[in-house]
Amino acid sequence: MDSNANPGLSFWERETFFKEVDYVIIGSGIVGLNAAIHMKERVPNAHVIILEKGMLPTGASTRNAGFACFGSISELLDDLEHLPENEVLALVEKRWKGLQRLQQLTGVQLKYDECGGYELFTRRDIGSYIQCMEALESFNEKLEPIIGEKTIYENADDCISHFGFRGVNHIIVNKAEGHIDTGGMMKALLAQAHERGVHIYNGADVDSLDDDGLHIHVELRDGRKIKGRKCLIATNGFTHRLLSSLDLTPARNQVLITRPIPDLKIKGTFHYDKGYYYFRNVGNRILFGGGRNLSPKNEETDQFGTTPLIRKGLLRMLDEIILPNTTYEIDMWWSGILGVGQVKKPIIKYISDNLAVSVRMGGMGVAIGSLVGIEGADLLLK
Numbered sequence: 001m002d003s004n005a006n007p008g009l010s011f012w013e014r015e016t017f018f019k020e021v022d023y024v025i026i027g028s029g030i031v032g033l034n035a036a037i038h039m040k041e042r043v044p045n046a047h048v049i050i051l052e053k054g055m056l057p058t059g060a061s062t063r064n065a066g067f068a069c070f071g072s073i074s075e076l077l078d079d080l081e082h083l084p085e086n087e088v089l090a091l092v093e094k095r096w097k098g099l100q101r102l103q104q105l106t107g108v109q110l111k112y113d114e115c116g117g118y119e120l121f122t123r124r125d126i127g128s129y130i131q132c133m134e135a136l137e138s139f140n141e142k143l144e145p146i147i148g149e150k151t152i153y154e155n156a157d158d159c160i161s162h163f164g165f166r167g168v169n170h171i172i173v174n175k176a177e178g179h180i181d182t183g184g185m186m187k188a189l190l191a192q193a194h195e196r197g198v199h200i201y202n203g204a205d206v207d208s209l210d211d212d213g214l215h216i217h218v219e220l221r222d223g224r225k226i227k228g229r230k231c232l233i234a235t236n237g238f239t240h241r242l243l244s245s246l247d248l249t250p251a252r253n254q255v256l257i258t259r260p261i262p263d264l265k266i267k268g269t270f271h272y273d274k275g276y277y278y279f280r281n282v283g284n285r286i287l288f289g290g291g292r293n294l295s296p297k298n299e300e301t302d303q304f305g306t307t308p309l310i311r312k313g314l315l316r317m318l319d320e321i322i323l324p325n326t327t328y329e330i331d332m333w334w335s336g337i338l339g340v341g342q343v344k345k346p347i348i349k350y351i352s353d354n355l356a357v358s359v360r361m362g363g364m365g366v367a368i369g370s371l372v373g374i375e376g377a378d379l380l381l382k
């Protein structure tokens with residue numbers, strides 16, 4: 001007898017849980033859940049299942065910083081180096097509409113707070129600051145029809161002393177940016193999916209996929225085989241394990257959160273160094289992450305974990321710039337995995353007759369994830 005044999009499916013399991021599956025979604029992050037919810041809204045009788053390898057969604061959606069952002073000026077200027085202006089504005093619109101959809105679906109559990117997003121510039125960023133200020137009026141004009149506000153970006157140097165930063169020379173605020181409760185968002189999305197009759201199977205690690213033209217055959221790492229009519233891959237930073245042909249690289253991000261700090265003045269979302277560093281308040285704690293530019297090759301990984309180099313870099317910035325003269329303690333560290341590529345645009349496309357992908361969310365999946373899921377679902381529903 002082979003005691004290590006994979007369980008495979010029993011007759012009962014096949015007949016009860018996996019008979020005539022219409023849509024298989026791989027991954028239960030923001031994208032997979034939104035795709036499933038949309039499918040059930042469009043076709044309530046469809047048999048929709050999500051296969052998720054983790055006990056919880058375990059990539060980026062439950063592990064992010066919760067910025068509800070659509071782009072700081074320096075990020076938009078950077079996007080303009082890689083994409084034509086109409087595509088950059090279309091991305092901003094997608095992020096903005098995605099946030100509206102997220103608010104609609106998750107309601108109060110999102111705890112959306114339009115607290116403002118602040119971009120920090122130190123002495124060495126003076127060139128970037130001047131470029132951003134020169135582009136400010138033009139972005140305000142171009143974004144007004146999308147966001148519906150006249151002055152989205154403005155100088156906020158007067159906030160520097162209020163927040164208590166050291167070595168920060170300039171700040172530009174994005175008044176329409178805010179933060180959310182990441183856990184609340186995901187809990188609400190999972191509940192919405194369950195409520196609509198989506199079946200989510202956790203511990204289902206997909207190993208391979210085969211499209212025979214009529215069906216998709218999915219094999220799990222434990223040997224179970226599941227058949228469905230169509231399949232959407234929503235595995236973001238882990239996609240290269242299933243499909244190696246896409247321009248998509250995993251990128252680990254390391255994050256810390258402090259214990260509560262009495263009288264904390266910092267409130268809002270904060271970006272520094274082209275978005276490589278980001279921090280926000282969570283009540284009176286500071287959540288701070290990033291720094292993968294300190295060790296870019298090493299952080300091109302889908303393995304979770306934190307490293308001494310990046311921990312040290314983040315702590316130094318906390319001491320020197322963000323919380324100088326403040327006593328604080330670290331509560332915990334964690335990491336999450338992004339999916340990035342040469343271009344900051346998601347990939348939503350067919351791979352074969354019955355297989356599509358909705359991946360490469362970059363650092364703005366909270367904003368675009370819902371629409372990227374919906375667009376992937378629509379490809380399969382066509």
Ligand SMILES: Cc1cc2nc3c(=O)[nH]c(=O)nc-3n(C[C@H](O)[C@H](O)[C@H](O)COP(=O)(O)OP(=O)(O)OC[C@H]3O[C@@H](n4cnc5c(N)ncnc54)[C@H](O)[C@@H]3O)c2cc1C
Nearest residue numbers: 027029031053058059060061064065067206336364365366
């Ligand atoms: C630390 C960090 C901070 C971030 N901060 C922000 C922010 O403030 N604002 C913002 O907009 N974005 C932020 N992001 C990015 C954002 O979280 C992501 O873009 C978004 O969550 C991606 O959602 P997703 O559904 O595409 O992928 P994920 O959430 O990664 O979901 C993919 C799922 O697929 C599952 N999976 C993978 N492989 C398999 C397999 N073979 N079989 C079965 N299941 C599989 C994974 O377990 C995972 O649950 C951050 C990301 C990180 C890591």
